[in-house]
Amino acid sequence: MSAPNRYAFHVIMQRLSPAPFVRPLALALVGALGLSACSLVPKPEPDPALTALYQRAAADATAAADAADPDTEALRSGDAQELKGEIERLCGHYDDGSVPSSCDVTATDAGSVDTSTPATTQILDTIAQVPQESLPVVVPEFVDLAARGATLPALHSADLSTATNSTMKKEELSQDVEALTEQLKQEYALIYGLGVALAFADSDLQQRVTDAIAQHREIASVLEASFPAGTTAPAPEAGYSLDQYTVPADAATAAQFVDEALADRAESWAATASTAHAESWRYQSLIIAGIVAQEQAG
Structure with a gap:
């Protein structure tokens, strides 16, 4: 950062x-x-x-x-x-x-x-x-x-069940589940946007975008598995608006979109890790914040 x-x-x-x-x-x-x-x-x-x-x-x-x-x-x-x-x-x-x-x-x-x-x-x-x-x-x-390139552990699903987190305040656990939900939605949107960028990417950008799509699909999969019993993970939408970023239209704007979107994700995950309550959610969100920081650094 x-x-x-x-x-x-x-x-x-x-x-x-x-x-x-x-x-x-x-x-x-x-x-x-x-x-x-x-x-x-x-x-x-x-x-x-x-x-x-x-x-x-x-x-x-x-x-x-x-x-x-x-x-x-x-x-x-x-x-x-x-x-x-x-x-x-x-x-x-x-x-x-x-x-x-x-x-x-x-x-x-x-x-x-x-x-x-x-x-x-x-x-x-x-x-x-x-x-x-x-x-x-x-x-x-x-x-x-x-x-700066530190080795990070493998991703794992967080345990946000009330049984495991019985000593936590209910509202804090609820806040963690809300953050999990919002982050999964944002990951879906990023994956969609990266797919659009890939269509315009030149040879120098294609591998970076392909790697990012694979990485964030893994993140999304781990987040989906983190929802506790009695809650439902949101499903991906058919499409997402990209207006908050430079919309890919050629190789240059595709590269700009990737930089902007990953920077946004890095800030968002750092903020989520900074407000996490449950131990496993702190751990998982911190690792993801590190992963996205490494992606952003290139």
């Missing part, structure tokens, strides 16, 4: 609620009960999932600096900075803007951080533990890494 798009994505997706404040009640209790009461006031702690991701990003940045890889160093340094800021935001701050000492996180010695697996794998393994409101910070990190 490019820097401008990533900034816009954060602005759109970041929740509007202010960061929690470490003040009035806790400070009042200390003042009223004396220093001995300090042990009664809970100390905010940094989120462990975000802390692990922060330390990994910092270790990657250090390794990239040692390897004279400025692009990766800049990317991972930026990731580490954003993750640290999110950790501190969740912890809260005092009236003077300082962060409680219990919320301090530091980058550990790079050699002590496990980097044996790709950073994208660590994010996928951690995504279920990431706070809901922090997903708009973590998802763009994953998408950027995927766009």
